[in-house]
Amino acid sequence: MASLFPDGEGNCRLLDAGAGIGSLSAAFLDRWRSGGFRFKRVSVDAFELDSALIEHLTHILDSYNNRGDFVANIRQEDFIHIAVESLTGDLFSPPIGPYTHAILNPPYKKINSQSAHRTALRRVGIEAVNLYSAFVALAVAHAAPGAQIVAIIPRSFCNGPYYRPFRNFILDHAALCHMHLFESRSKAFKDDDVLQENIIIRLECGGRQGSVTVSTSSDDSFSDLSYHEHPFDRIVFPDDTERFIHAPTSAEQNAIELSPAIRCTLADIGIKVSTGPVVDFRLKSTCATCQVRAPCPYCIPAISAK
Ligand SMILES: C[S@@+](CC[C@H](N)C(=O)[O-])C[C@H]1O[C@@H](n2cnc3c(N)ncnc32)[C@H](O)[C@@H]1O
Incomplete structure (x- = not known):
């Protein structure tokens, strides 16, 4: 994920929301320390709620603090509430960001319609049904112009009506630059018992939408990594009001894309399906x-x- 960011210079303000013990920030900082980024200074805002992880997180981020060009702000706070208060200009809560970079492996959990998180998110016009989409939307909302966001999230946001507001939000505010797919969902995260189909995306905030790189690998060893470049209208069909995000795995168009006859949803032709x-x-x-x-x-x- 750290390798997906383009090189950068100047001052980097990195967001790691749901930081855990800081593995993603550490990968980003390792790349910087080994010359893979030309930043002069880096500051990290690492949000993590779990008190059991804070000591490890502090220890890991402190290990980059030996040259006077790095600051780590470890915040044991609820990222959603802090980020919403920052957007609404709450007097007692200083604003966060704007971030030039975000690296995210957010929590995955449904947000109930009556929950405090849902209510808070609505105050800033974000409709999110899951914590992961709330985290990514709030990262986009706190991004500096041209900011780069790399996130590993479930693939469920790519289609379905519940994630339409989220798709609209990210596609209206950012360019989708890269998607990485794991071909085998049972192999990719076998050690963590994760059967969720996950995808890594890179967004450029305020960027002009161009072609999209789609890479694939069978699993998290990335030994058979392959890349294809696709025009954006192969990823989001221009006439699709739902803005489903397709992830083609080959350069050739598939039967559905080639058929001019297949342009309707089941609802369009009056069919309801229930399993x-x-x-x-x-x-x-x-x-x-x-x-x-x-x-x-x-x-x-x-x-x-x-
Ligand atoms: C999927 S884990 C990812 C951890 C780390 N980023 C990584 O990749 O190893 C998500 C983390 O988010 C934290 N978390 C959950 N809800 C949070 C919230 N509202 N604010 C901040 N952190 C939260 C969890 O405690 C957990 O450590």
Whole structure:
């Protein structure tokens, strides 16, 4: 993730929100210390809520503090509340940012519609259904012009109606420059037991949208890394009001993209699909159709045919 940033110079203000023990900041700072960035000075704002991680985080970031050109601000605070208060100009909470860089592996958790996080986010016009999209949206909102954001997040934001406000927010405020896909979801994060399909994205805030680099690797060893460059209209179709984000893995267009006949969603042509009733754990003890028993071998085929 640290290697995805273009080189930079001057003063770098890095955001690491949900920093854990600081592994991502450390990768970024290692690249700087080994000459991979030409920054004169770097400051890091590392937000981490978990008190058990703060000592390790402090220890790791302090190890870069030996030349007088680096400052680490470790903040054991809720990033969402601090970032929202910064945007609303709360008198008692000084603003954060603007950041020139952000490196993020945010928490993944649904945000309930009545929760304090959801209410706070709405105050600044951000509709987020998951912590990860809230973290990325708030990083974009605190970015300096031209800022670079690299984030590893679940792929679920690429489509579906719930993430449409998030897609609109990031595509309106930033250029999508790079997407990295892991071809095997069971291999990529096997040590962490993560079966979530994850994607790494690089955004350039306020940047002009050009072509998008899509790289793939089977897993996190990156041994078979390959790259393709795609025009943006292959990533987000120009006539798609939902702004689904496609991640083509080859240079050739696929059957759906090539077919002028396939341009409608199921809703456009009046078809509703539900897989709910045929998922066994959702079936009540009696079949809702014939009231006999569940799962009912007679009604399930009839329900799925509907
Ligand atoms: C997926 S982990 C990533 C840790 C680290 N960035 C890494 O890549 O190893 C997300 C981290 O966010 C922290 N976190 C969760 N909610 C937070 C919040 N509201 N504000 C700040 N940190 C939070 C968690 O404690 C956790 O350490």
